[in-house]
Amino acid sequence: MLKLLIEKELKEIIGSPKFIMMFAISSILILLTFYVGGINYKKNIAQHEAAKLENLRSMEGIKDWRLIEHNIYLPPSILASLVNGISNDIGRNVDMYGRGEIRPHGSVYNENPVYAAFRFLDLTFLFQIVLSLFSILFTYNAVNGEKESGTLRLVFSNSIPRGKYILGKILGSYAALSIPLIIPFLLGCLVLSVLGIQLKGSEWFRLALIINAGILFMGVFITLSVFISSVSRRSANSFLLLLVIWIFVILVIPRAAVLISGRFIDVPPIDELNNKKNAYNRELAETVLNKLKTFKADGNEDLFAQFEKYMEEVNDDKDEKMNSFGSKLDEERKNRQNVQSDLSLTLARISPAAQFSLASSIIAGTSLTLSQEFLSQAKNYQNVFKTFQQEKSGGSSGGGMKMIMVNEGDEPPDIDPTELPEFVYKEANLDSIIVASLGDFGLLIIYTFIFFAGAYMAFRRFDLR
């Protein structure tokens, strides 16, 4: 019987003229999203490679590694082009020195505000706005609509348990709305291949997880719609109620939760930190100067080398103190930020839209941790770079002036920029991604079950006449 009910629901949805239209729109949008994501990724890759080449070119003709201050970049990723997350909001470049504070800068939206005004087309947007709305549109009258058209009594003239009926409605709608979408999604993957974008096995798996999260999210709206449809008598009322819920769930709760609760936690503004760091740096610069003034050579032998070494030590000492001071302040701010994001995202997770958005961005590697991870890896690279500089020329760049003595006719050869250690951004491994997104997947499943249970309970009391 359940099979029959599912079949009936499936036929009803697929046979409706609405379906053709909605399926066509969704398919076009899905293909467009993959195409836009693909070409954006290719453009970003081209820009990234060009910037890296320019970076190496800028080192040509330099004779001492201590003079090298270069740039490292957060590499583009195809999944970030399909699920933007915060990847366009955070700084993607770091000016790299052997010592001193580093900070990412140059976000996509800051560089091109025109993109910030309207944003990009991505899978999160597609599921959150378009497909959730379509889910409502097909199921808002699942139960009360049948009553209005008189088919409900007809159906229950057979011996069907009410639970089975609701289950049939939900499974039928779910199948009718999600299975056909597999075709455009597969075509979308084909678009990526046609564009010459090769995804690794783990990336295909993550993309499949994102699509699964999206379909699970649609499921929440399908069960919610069936629930509301069994609570309200008239389909017009259930549609209105669902539309209001949709507005709140998609557009209001996530934003308001973060904006309101986020401000409950006091995070010191970055300018305040800079003020403190600046004052301390000034103090240290004075100490460095006084120390340099007291320099006493040990005999006249290799005077310059002695001073150079002394200056390096003094600068290292300053750098260490500055780093420890700065790290403490940064750590405090980071901890406050973590508390802030924990609170605001926990509250935002009341909305299934936030759950889906967070899950998909975690899987795509564009969640909130991206900025912290990039900075942390850039700092690790700074140590590698500093060690490399010291090995090559006994000192490092940044954090003070350099004195390099070159005797006439004894000029050192140009450095070989290709020897520079490469910065490779390592994405989180698959296991940790899955673990991090499990909570949101779990919440989406819980919501689906709650709404299913709600629909079942409501329908038990539903007046079939």
Place this chain on the structure above:
Amino acid sequence: MFSILIKKELIAILQNPKFITTFAVSSFLIILSVLIGINEYKNNLAQYDTGISLAKSKIEESRSWHSINAIAYRKPDPMQIFVSGVNNDIGRFSNVSRQGEVKLQNSSYSDDPVFAIFRNIDFAFIMTIVLSLFAIMFTYNAVNGEKEDGTLRLLFSNSISRAEFIASKVVGAWLGLVVPLLIPISISFLLIISFDINFRFFDWSRVLTLAFVSITYFTFFIIFGILVSSITKSSSTSFLLLLTFWIITVFIIPRVGVIAAGQIIRIPSHAEIESQLDAFSKDSWKNYTTQLSKTWNERRLQMEGMSESEKAMYEDDNSWGWMQTDDKLRKINEENITDYSRKLFEGYKNNRIELRKLALTLSRFSPASAYQLAAMNMASTDIALKVRYEDAIQLYKEKILSHASQKAETDGDSFGLRISMDSEKGISVEGGRDQNMLDTSELPQFAEPSYTFAQIFEPTIIDISILFILSIACFGLSVYRFSKFDLR
């Protein structure tokens, strides 16, 4: 008869249970967004004040007119309460120094990415998405719904012209939906006053114009709903069509327009431009160092064979001239780099302007984009905000550097750190002038870009016109279509 029709429409809307729900939701959202906006604005102001004190201390710590460092901050605009636009996406300040180029950096979202995840909720956002949807919900069955209910034939048993009927539908829906909206809008204005937000007459003019543009946008959706309802036979078809149109105009066209423009006009990334400048700068400094070392060698050769006292005397006689020569060489080099940088970034800026123009032209096919652009313009949180600020900061940079150069000439400049090496005395280090010795009180202050109401309104005319023309066209088309509508 016309007034009766309007009254009928008005009563139908006001008595509709949908009305209470949508009115409550939109009022709640508008007031909530303004409260959030006020809170954000106050936070931004506090951050701005901290920044200003940082900029002040940065100036005070300068030891030499040559190496003066300033920071110019972008001042929060109270209109961001209603339309945040790109306010949180673009940098909040730019460093101003002889060496670095002007560039707004550290956007609010890059500093605190948690707020970037779901972005902002503001009045313009609610108008663009929520209220346009509500307008459709009230009008999708304005004409065909009456036919389905059988009231259309009843109505036309009286002597009513078809144009009169459509006009009454539009006016009735407008009065029923727009007038109640004025309540939460007025409450928002009261909130601005009660939270003591510094709103000048200029800001009130802008906010009232914004309200006017918002109502125009809302009116377009009301009329468009009536048009589709008079074209289609069944209300469910018209709703489906309207919903599709709404998704396409509100969400798809603006995005696709911008993305298409990005594909048509390819511009290098900022990182690429910076690396190009870096390469040029390093080459220039390398040439400068080679030339300097050649000059010093020549000077050393000139002193060869002199006794120590002769050398000292010769150095005393020539040191000022040498310093001037070296300084001139350095200045020439700096000017070359500045010149190259200016040309490079000018080209980059022009490319971005081209991209912006094309993106806006393409996205303006959507009334939602036209509204968003008009709203951002009125709030001065538009896409060109970054360019305006960077231009103003560039001007400030020129002023401050010219002032610093004048001061260096009149008061004499000092060095930051001087390291001398002498075969007799060894190495000696001097720290230049003591801290706080520069009188920076007369340094020019950064003046934020200022505009008159006319300057702000001018670029908005095109968007307001688009909304007006579309509304009138839809109304005309509705009248025309309804003249052929089968009343049976």
